Amino acid sequence: MSAAAHAYLNTRVSVMSARLLNPDRANALLGLALPELAERLGLQSVIEDQLSAHAKARAVEQALMQTLLADVAVLIRPMNPAERALLLSWARRYALFNLKTLIRGKLYHLDPGEIRKDLYDLPPGLRLARDELFRTENVLELLRVLERGPFSLLARQAREVYEQKREPFALEAAIDQQYYNDLVRQTMRFQGASLQPLRRLMGALLDRVDLMWMLRFRFAYGFSPSETFYQLVPSPRLLHRERLLALVNHENLRQLLDALPEPLAARMADAGDLLEVQRRAVAHQAEETRHILTQSASGVARALAYLMLREMDLMLLFALLQGGLLGLPPDVIKSAVDPHAFGAANGGGALAAAA
């Protein structure tokens, strides 16, 4: 990327960063009733529509996601192909959500109309060959269609997993693995000033993902160390391959958290359960991401950091709106999010819904 394009992108990111939530704004949002919040976000029509709570929540989620994707579209414009590909790969997770929804729907023989309602409407650059996939009538046909496209390797692997295990978990895990592997691979191809900040950014993301997956697979699902290790994607930062090999052998949550490298170990010092670990892991990622946004000179790393933080903010908004739509008491909604994490120097914890 040229210096001018960097300057433009950096300026753009700086201007857009003003939209990110800080603790004061987040707290102010927490105090708002559903109609006020919806009005502020321009979502009154969705809230007032004659739809079920689930359908409204879905429409809200879709609207918030469109906001995020609009930011992606703006930021990728001045980028070179490799940078653009990285940001689009990051955003492609929504396409993979659609793929998982389709697989789950086909596996459980859900009504096509129901499946369609749960699919995100994505722009052409991110979209799967959705119509063709949607027209499939069972998992095997779906996999055959996938094998003909860019997901051929994933589809082949998914087929083997499906034929042997017949459960969506294995398929979805394979999809997630491929997604994160692709992101790391693309990141490591960068050279020059962007490599380090991108490594740190991607490392923070994968450290959080790996920690949560490791704890869930080992202690919630009861997987063996080798099965757990296989499901993880080594991070380019704290939880790299050798460390994961050592960590998965621990027999309980406390032992594993104590064995984490610094600064994760210190952050998890008195975390007693998975929910707490999740809040702190998200806070750690948010802090690292914010550091890249404010300290890095790399336009692409700052753009990606901005998008990651923006996504967290939008998830906070979604949690608030969804809580309101479900009629949850305000204190329950407040307990699900921690606005002190926003912009705070010590991290302190972020929104639970982000993980």
Add this chain to the structure above:
Amino acid sequence: MQHVRLMLMAEDLPRASLALAETAQFHPDTRPPEEQALANPPGRDYRETFAMARSRLDKIARILELEDSPEPGQTRVIDHDDLAALNQQLGTLWEDASRLEEDFRRLDEEERVLREQEAALENFANLNVDLGALKRKTRFLDFYIGLVPRENVSRLEGAVALAGHLLLHFLQRDNHAHVVIIGPSGEREKQLASVLSSAGFQALPIPEGITDKTPEQLEADFRARHQALEARRGALKQRLVDLRTKHCEQLLDARRMLLLAEPLVTLDPSIHGVKSLAVLCGWVPTRAIERLRENLGAHLQLPFALETRRPTAAERPLVPTVPTHNRLLAPFSTLVKQYGIPQYGEIDPTPLFAVTFLLMFGMMFGDVGHGAVIALAAYLARAKLKNFAAFGMAAGVSSMLFGFVFGSIFGVEHWLPALWMPPLQDPITLLKVALVWGIVFIIAACSLGIYNRFAVGNIQGALLAPHGLVNLLFYLGFLTGGWNLATRGGFGLWPGVIVLGSLATLAVHQWRHLSGPVGEKMLVVFIETLDTVIVYLSNTLSFLRVSAFSLNHAALAIAIFTLADMLGTFGTIVTLILGNLFILVLEGGIVMIQVMRLQYYEGFSRYFSGDGHEFAPLRFGEVKKLRS
């Protein structure tokens, strides 16, 4: 064009759709109904069933490689029950076809694994490993030989290490790696099996009796297995052919049925209603209203009402425009469409475009010989060029006619007497002609633009928009002043008043429509006003290229003849041929681009909004006769 509103009973919708498609004059209006009560559209089930049946038919046709199109036949009403029954039939057939497709996929997979097995054994043979020993499972050791996707190898290596096993990666082919996993047998075997399955591990079994067989025998075994697979593939292909033969007619019938059901589905977004009452809105050319009414009356079984009205002023942008159907003008119409579709009420610019395009092309590339070559080439390539053949021939003929005017044939100017004069004889006169042509063109374009805006009810736009009446007044004043300046030495009072008055009017209009600080508004108004002067001046001068290219054509020909004169006989012939080719291809291409540029930027941008949409009536292909 009239807006029509058809009210009918929902069960008559399939018949109505066929009647409308047969008339081929109904352009659906997809706006939501004004009446809230009509917001519950009937017929959603029909569309969903159609979509599923269509999808199944497409998939079956792809698997069975069915290419036949249905023969034209008689139309009949396809109601929802017919469609549901068809969908059911297609569902059963799709299951058979899909199973067959899955069988082919499995066969491909088996074949791939067999090839990998051959490669693995060949590799082991090179390593001089005792495969018999690997095949025998011992009490203490587990062996796994197989394939894993290349990108999973590293993670699998770590995972098996945690289970106390060792992974050896010994061969890589395409996206797969051949691995051997060895470790102690026992309690970890189960967890290892789970990891292997997650990693997409495919076992490559070592064939029976491998230690007792010679390489030739092993080779014969593999050959036999390949032959067996080929035999199975042959059988599958035969099943495919049988299935195709057995169901070909049924599938063609299904295609016919879906063809007949399609109009109703196409209409679906414009169907509204409540309970059994359906309302259908659309646009119909005035001359076709009566035929439409008669057709509906003849084929609907239940009462209906057809209301018609002229489009309101607010609806004008929504009204479709009927495209030019003249066969000769069709290629010009295609070029006009590249810019946009005329809005309803606007003058279709196609005839004007065609005439001015040919005049300018002919003048810029006037040559009897070159024009004849272009016309002949377009005629010879008419099968390939289709509609554009007429365009090429017209351009060639125009070039030829101007060739007679200039007395030029293949660049030679002394073979033919010029009807007027060769371009290089008096270039200044030629430039003057181009300038006058440009002025006439711009005035005509502005006038058309003003008319078009009046026609669509945009009075303010007609007066004050760019290239509106005030702009035209400015241009006329500017031209008169310029003429006075050239002939009398002064701009003149009235032209000055007109120019300043029109510029002031435009500036005030700009000012009123701008928001922001006063300084910024002043800057923008000043720049925009200055831009008006510069644009008209530069646009007029832009037409000088019309004569510049005719001079260029003559000059290029002279250059080629001069070059040819300097060479021997053979060189002269080659230079003349290549030079004329050069003129034809390069200069011809450039002239074409320049004419398009003048048309798009100096013409269309003045008089043609291009933001209309084309009249696309509901129709179906081959089927002609309606039967209720």
